[in-house]
Amino acid sequence: MSVVPACILEPLREEFLAQLPDHRDDHPLGCHNPRIPDALVFDRLILVLVSGMGYERVADQACSATTIRRRRDHWITLGMGEALRLAALAAYDRMVGLELEHLAADGCQTKAPSGGECAGKSPVDRAKQGVKRSQLTEAYGIPLVTDPAPANIRDHTLLPGTLDQYRDLGKVLGPLPEQPALSLDAGYDYRCVYEDLTERQITAQIAKRGQQTPIQADGRWVVERTNSWLNNFGKLRRCTERRRVCVEFYIALAAAVVTIRSLIRRAWFTYRWDTRPRSPRIR
Numbered sequence: 001m002s003v004v005p006a007c008i009l010e011p012l013r014e015e016f017l018a019q020l021p022d023h024r025d026d027h028p029l030g031c032h033n034p035r036i037p038d039a040l041v042f043d044r045l046i047l048v049l050v051s052g053m054g055y056e057r058v059a060d061q062a063c064s065a066t067t068i069r070r071r072r073d074h075w076i077t078l079g080m081g082e083a084l085r086l087a088a089l090a091a092y093d094r095m096v097g098l099e100l101e102h103l104a105a106d107g108c109q110t111k112a113p114s115g116g117e118c119a120g121k122s123p124v125d126r127a128k129q130g131v132k133r134s135q136l137t138e139a140y141g142i143p144l145v146t147d148p149a150p151a152n153i154r155d156h157t158l159l160p161g162t163l164d165q166y167r168d169l170g171k172v173l174g175p176l177p178e179q180p181a182l183s184l185d186a187g188y189d190y191r192c193v194y195e196d197l198t199e200r201q202i203t204a205q206i207a208k209r210g211q212q213t214p215i216q217a218d219g220r221w222v223v224e225r226t227n228s229w230l231n232n233f234g235k236l237r238r239c240t241e242r243r244r245v246c247v248e249f250y251i252a253l254a255a256a257v258v259t260i261r262s263l264i265r266r267a268w269f270t271y272r273w274d275t276r277p278r279s280p281r282i283r
Contacts, residue, residue, distance in 0.1 A: 002043070003050040007277050008260050013042055016084050020075075036063050041071045049253050052234020076245050081252035086172045088259040092142060093173055096266045099139035100176055103202075104183040104223040105162060107155035108133045110231065116242030120150025131239050131247065133230070134158035136166055141222035142262060143230070143255040144169060148247050155187040160196055181205055183218045229258050 002009055017038055025035070040063050047058050048068070055065035075081065092098060112119035112131045122130030130151030136144045145165045149158055170176045181203040184193070189209045197204045207213040207220075231237045233254045241247050261282055268280040 003047055004257060005277075005282055007264060007275060007282065008257060009043070009046065010275075012046075012084065012088070012256055012260060013039055015087050016042055016080065019080065019083050019087070021078070036067050036071075038071070041068055044068050045072060046253070046257075049233050049235045049250050049257075052238055052240075054240070072246070072249065076249050081249040085252040085256045085259070086169075088256040088263070089142070089144070089169070090172055092259050092263045095271070096263060098142060098144075098173065100173075100180060102139040102181045102183070102219055103136060103144070103166075104139075104141075104220050105134070105136045105159060105188075106185060106220065106223045106227065107158065107187070108135060108227040108231070109151045110237055110239060112151070112239045114240045114242055116239075116247070117244040118148040118150060118239070118247050119242075120152040122151040125151075132158070133227070133236075133251070134162045135223055135227055135230075136162050137223045137226045139219065139222065140262070140266075141226045141229075142259055143226050146230070146251045146255060148244065148251065156190050156193050159184075159188060159193060163196075163200060163202075179203060183220045183223075185220055186211075186213070226258070230254050233257075 020038060023035065023038075044058050044063055045068065047053070048055065051058070055068050059065040059068060089098070109122055109124060109130050109132050111122075111125065112129045115129045118131050119129040120132075121127040124130075132149050132151045132153060132155075134145075134147040134149060134155065136146075138144055145162050147158060147162050147165060167176070179201050182197065182205065184204070184206045186207040186209045189206050193206070194204055205218045207218070230251075233250075235241075235250045236254055239247060241250065264277065264282060265280045268276065
């Protein structure tokens with residue numbers, strides 16, 4: 001049984017395999033073992049993402065841990081994780097529509113017991129190694145940009161890089177709103193943030209430091225919900241990858257799963273298709 005419902009996993013797998021370039025067998029002797037199907041390895045990587053287990057634990061006679069790692073590294077080189085995430089975003093925007101007039105951003109800290117390029121001393125976990133995700137979402141909570149960084153970096157210092165990556169989405173989604181609103185918590189209440197948002201023509205809605213502001217007041221709750229969605233993936237909740245490219249690869253896969261799940265849930269009420277789930281409540 002798959003750890004992800006078939007209505008989510010199958011379209012992701014089909015899109016992923018469709019974007020893969022054709023494999024060329026250039027072995028000089030042509031006597032090596034038959035190539036493991038890409039679909040099988042992709043399913044193993046999804047299992048690693050959801051469960052957080054090591055590669056040796058998800059490996060079996062059909063697919064070894066070495067094969068999973070090699071194929072993962074090859075797909076990272078090809079940029080397949082980001083390509084799948086952008087394809088999921090484009091499909092959501094085409095069928096449902098991204099609400100980009102109102103954005104929300106926040107940081108989320110998780111554990112990183114193995115350390116690595118994206119790890120740092122967590123100020124909320126007794127200086128243990130941790131990873132911070134700078135998360136940007138649209139009004140419903142669809143993840144637009146997820147930028148990993150060490151846990152000891154402040155949220156407001158990661159915001160400019162996150163917004164720069166958001167502007168790059170215009171190449172895929174088309175023209176972006178010129179003056180969107182951005183909801184932020186009190187961790188972004190600094191003069192440099194206001195000045196940067198003014199230059200970008202973004203309307204700032206930032207909670208004031210020292211004042212209790214309900215999370216429902218300005219739409220910040222959607223990014224908190226998105227952080228919760230992403231923390232349901234064991235590989236992100238307890239990151240054991242040491243290289244930044246691997247962390248970004250799994251974040252892209254998780255964002256694609258979240259986007260397609262939300263797409264099916266919202267499209268369930270307006271579209272009909274042959275493999276439509278019996279209920280919009282997809283776990």
